[in-house]
Amino acid sequence: MMRLHNLRPRPGARHRVKRLGCGESSGHGKTSGKGHKGQKARSGGSLRLGFEGGQMPLIRRLPKRGFNNAAFHRVYAVVNLSDLNDFKAGTVVNEQLLRESKLVRGDFVGIKILGDGELKHALEIEADKVSESAKAKIEKAGGTITMRDRDAEKPVDAESVEQTAKAEEGKLKKKSSSTSKAKKKTSRK
Secondary structure (H helix, E strand, O other): OOOHHHOOOOOOOOOOOOOOOOOHHHOOOOOOOOOOOOHHHOOOOOOOOOOOOOOOOHHHHOOOOOOOHHHHOOOEEEEEHHHHHHOOOOOEEOHHHHHHOOOOOOOOOEEEEEOOOOOOOOOEEEEOEEOHHHHHHHHHOOOEEEEOOHHHHOOOOHHHHHHHHHHHHHHHHHHHHHHHHHHHHHHHO
């Protein structure tokens, strides 16, 4: 009968410990499998992955091709409904409040509310994205959701608007003058 006290590992599952640095009688020779001298034979002497002794590494010798979409990946800070129960009823929950309460941190494009947990009281939530389950639970608790408009938050300078308008006018004038010159040349011939 099998009991806890007579459990044994399967034969071959456990190996003898490789004893290093114990001389020639250890079964691993006098150098313990490290060869003769050199950087890799020293204690603490190790080379980083891909290092080729100063030669141009393979990863830098090969041509780079293709496209990676990771540079354009949009990262959203995720907040669950269970995390929002710490706020008092009627509180306006926005990015600034979430950062102050340490629920979100770092760089991100926007805030997404997910429906994990239950919302116990009504809150006014400002977010960029809201899952369907979270939306239903917020409305059930009597709260409201306001979707943020990222374009409206960016400050627009009056000077930059004027400069773009002037640049467009200059382009239009150049086009009209070039078309009139072309007409004159054809009439002379």
